[in-house]
Amino acid sequence: MVLEEADTGPGVAVLLPGAEHLSGDAEDAVFHTSVILATIDNTAGWCIRDHPDYAEGTSMATLDLRVDFVTPARLSETLRVRAVCEGFDGDIAFVRATAQTLKTKVLIATGQATFMLGTPDMPNLATPANALGGPVD
Amino acid sequence: MIKLAQAGRSAPSVALAQEQLNKMPYAAFLGVSLRVGPDGLETLTPDRADLIGNTNLPALHGGVVGSLLDITGMLTLVFLKALDRSPRLVDMDIDYLRSGQALPTHGRAEIVRAGRRMANVRARLWQDDPERPIAIGRLQFLFPKS
Numbered sequence: 001m002v003l004e005e006a007d008t009g010p011g012v013a014v015l016l017p018g019a020e021h022l023s024g025d026a027e028d029a030v031f032h033t034s035v036i037l038a039t040i041d042n043t044a045g046w047c048i049r050d051h052p053d054y055a056e057g058t059s060m061a062t063l064d065l066r067v068d069f070v071t072p073a074r075l076s077e078t079l080r081v082r083a084v085c086e087g088f089d090g091d092i093a094f095v096r097a098t099a100q101t102l103k104t105k106v107l108i109a110t111g112q113a114t115f116m117l118g119t120p121d122m123p124n125l126a127t128p129a130n131a132l133g134g135p136v137d
Numbered sequence: 138m139i140k141l142a143q144a145g146r147s148a149p150s151v152a153l154a155q156e157q158l159n160k161m162p163y164a165a166f167l168g169v170s171l172r173v174g175p176d177g178l179e180t181l182t183p184d185r186a187d188l189i190g191n192t193n194l195p196a197l198h199g200g201v202v203g204s205l206l207d208i209t210g211m212l213t214l215v216f217l218k219a220l221d222r223s224p225r226l227v228d229m230d231i232d233y234l235r236s237g238q239a240l241p242t243h244g245r246a247e248i249v250r251a252g253r254r255m256a257n258v259r260a261r262l263w264q265d266d267p268e269r270p271i272a273i274g275r276l277q278f279l280f281p282k283s
């Protein structure tokens with residue numbers, strides 16, 4: 001998968017070309033659902049790093065991720081996964097993502113993820129203007 | 138506590154689960170294997186540097202964790218319902234509970250309810266301690282058309 005640097009759309013977009021080892025069923029030649037899920041997870045993380053309030057070096061952990069697999073995608077396709085950070089308060093970030101075929105723009109999957117920013121070893125470095133009050137704990 | 142549904146009338150089939158795994162190139166790419174003991178099917182994924190998403194911690198990649206829940210859920214369904222074709226994953230919901238360490242990962246799943254067309258499956262992953270899951274998942278599968 002590659003980050004689509006020339007992309008002008010909202011959030012961050014990643015291109016995922018089909019390949020044999022990404023197959024879910026050798027007989028059907030479709031993307032394994034897990035591959036789409038993993039790419040959504042990764043792109044969601046990248047889109048938080050791209051957020052204006054994100055402080056470089058802050059670690060993050062996925063709290064949860066929900067994916068709807070709308071249509072199976074053929075391996076002959078390239079998928080575009082786009083993730084948009086819809087909320088960011090310094091501790092938690094909310095992301096929505098979609099996967100669609102690059103040329104025909106068929107919706108393949110939608111995803112929704114929540115991330116926690118900062119871990120005990122790597123504290124949260126963000127100081128966003130819209131953060132709610134002082135320390136949580 | 139959820140009272141788990143019986144696995145159904147069909148006899149579990151290790152052969153079909155293994156066959157399903159063999160024709161899943163992405164599972165081979167991750168290095169997933171399966172074994173069946175008295176407690177049912179279990180998946181095992183080795184500790185491998187290229188499955189680590191955060192090299193500073195280090196922590197297993199969230200996408201890999203989700204993938205292992207998906208694969209574990211599907212193989213368990215194929216095993217328990219003796220399916221000869223892949224069920225289709227319709228949606229899944231993952232809760233990440235702990236960061237995955239650089240350790241082998243075990244997976245187990247159970248059918249919460251299987252109807253005529255759909256199955257609701259719950260999957261969990263752990264590493265050193267079965268009582269300390271690193272992630273759980275709820276998966277909805279559509280059975281293949283017969």
